[in-house]
Amino acid sequence: MNLAERLDTNALRRPGLPAVVTRDIVITHAEFRDMVCRRATRLAELGVSRGDIIGVNLKDNPEHLAALFALARIGAAALPMDWRWTVAEKSRLADFFDPSVVLSEPEDPFIRIDGDWQSVKTNSDWRSAADAADPDATDLADGDPPLLLALSSGTTGIPKGPLITHNQFFARFMIYFVTLGFTERTKYLCATPLYFGGSRGYSMCAIYAGGTALLFPPPYEMPDLIDFADRNGATKMFLVPTLLRRVLDMPPRDDGKLLLPGLDMLFSTGSILHEEERDALMRNVCPSYLNFYGSTDGGGATALFWHDPPEVSGSVGRPVFGAEIDIAGDDDRSLPPGEIGRIRYKHPGTATGYHNDPDASKTAFRDGWYYPGDLGWRDVAGYLFLAGRAKDLIIRGGVNVYPAEIEHVLNQHAMVMDAAVVAWPSREFGEEIAAFVVLRNDNIDTEEILSWCRKNLARYKLPREIFVIDDLPKSGVGKVLKHELADRLTPLD
Known part of the structure; x- marks a missing residue:
């Protein structure tokens, strides 16, 4: 057809x-x-x-x-x-x-x-x-x-x-x-x-x-x-x-x-x-x-x-x-x-x-x-309940935002050594965007990194906040443990 x-x-x-x-x-x-x-x-x-x-x-x-x-x-x-x-x-x-x-x-x-x-x-x-x-x-x-x-x-x-x-x-x-x-x-x-x-x-x-x-x-x-x-x-x-x-x-x-x-x-x-x-x-x-x-x-x-x-x-x-x-x-x-x-x-x-x-x-x-x-799981009447996402998709205001894309942009900044992006619970948007970065040195502030993001990402993909940390938590095989990062966040009102 x-x-x-x-x-x-x-x-x-x-x-x-x-x-x-x-x-x-x-x-x-x-x-x-x-x-x-x-x-x-x-x-x-x-x-x-x-x-x-x-x-x-x-x-x-x-x-x-x-x-x-x-x-x-x-x-x-x-x-x-x-x-x-x-x-x-x-x-x-x-x-x-x-x-x-x-x-x-x-x-x-x-x-x-x-x-x-x-x-x-x-x-x-x-x-x-x-x-x-x-x-x-x-x-x-x-x-x-x-x-x-x-x-x-x-x-x-x-x-x-x-x-x-x-x-x-x-x-x-x-x-x-x-x-x-x-x-x-x-x-x-x-x-x-x-x-x-x-x-x-x-x-x-x-x-x-x-x-x-x-x-x-x-x-x-x-x-x-x-x-x-x-x-x-x-x-x-x-x-x-x-x-x-x-x-x-x-x-x-x-x-x-x-x-x-x-x-x-x-x-x-x-x-x-x-x-x-x-x-x-x-x-x-x-x-x-x-x-x-x-x-x-x-x-x-x-x-x-x-x-x-x-x-x-x-x-x-x-x-x-x-x-x-x-x-x-x-x-x-x-x-x-x-x-x-x-x-x-x-x-x-x-x-x-x-x-x-x-x-x-x-x-x-x-x-x-x-x-x-x-x-997820189903009840006996066939209703579907979500138990969480196996992937890390962020749904901000009903719009899908993909952490990998934001991480890709962050990691392209010369002063960023490593980056991870996670969902930040928000009453207004459902989820906001939180970014965690490891810097190569301290001669840069997060506003400069946000400015970099503004040049390379649409507004709705911009992190609500960028947190600077010493190291990203990782498993023995090098996988970032994003749940540990998410646990550091307090839900936004």
Whole structure:
């Protein structure tokens, strides 16, 4: 199948209804289909073909969504690149994944980097050339072409890239249809960056279904977000826990109504809310609140619904549509309810391996199962409880932050001998970032190291604090004992 084919149907069935809405413009389904097809033709004229990897280094705007569907039409794989990253971060990613073309904002300094890829500025010249292209000149790629190199954690400072096909991504759409109720009447409010997997998937699904993606990217003030939701009739919204807490800080409406009365569902992922926060959210914001557990590599695994009993509020719920969850012991045999082991799951939307990383693929994908690296247990009713992460992933405000990438940057500083990064419990963000460094001498302060980080890392990856220590605690084989570092930290209020 080809996901972009659905745009043809939407343009015929719902031509004048909105597909994408921003603060300034409305793009109908007929207009969006035309926009996508013309950009597909223009990309083909630039040499893009089926199977190519194309960097998408764009802001959270209609051009970003059009690029994703245009590449889907051709059968090329989109490589997400967060436009907020530094040039160094983008260069490392491009060097590893070797895209043939990178689409960038015209003011992005990355376009001046001399790499093996072709840089395309999405400026007025790009838009003019794309708008002049023949919308019917590019055929839909058939079969099950690659769609997306979704990015996951890596151990060398470079994220892993699970390759997702059209069929696999559609299987994830099925979860959204069944679990979240996405239909042609859906108006999904995208209030988080399109670079993030959930934001991208939900927005594309809303358009695919014949509904609307309402783009309201950060930064913004909460009253403005609520006003935008009201004015545009938002029916569904995804927010990370940090943003949910900011919604809860809003004063109640004068009329006594819910803060977001038009929503039929509010959902989140990442760290679990405190029970009192979840209750307040359902009482004051949206009664239908759902929390997902899953991953970029495997897609959605479980969901905890608003109607689930209070005694399981500390769980991450039960399997979503099409998913099978299991707890495995060290011998890979299934464990009974109540026993802690390695979580593994599978469904038709799960990736089957990582691009150009066979060793990591063998570890994470085995016998049809995906192993996310988390530990957990199930109760007799099938609810999944997390017992900790086998890996060191930090979830800051619902956003995955990979310690290995930050450690890679720290260790590149001339005065840093060794570095380790761990999660720092935070009530506001769920987890903050703590860095421990061993210096080569004392003629440097941590502010200079933080300045180095600012040049090489996006803001949300910056350590909250850098602690200077004499030595990192290590095992007999030289492995850093991160739990000992984490034990030194007092949770942040």
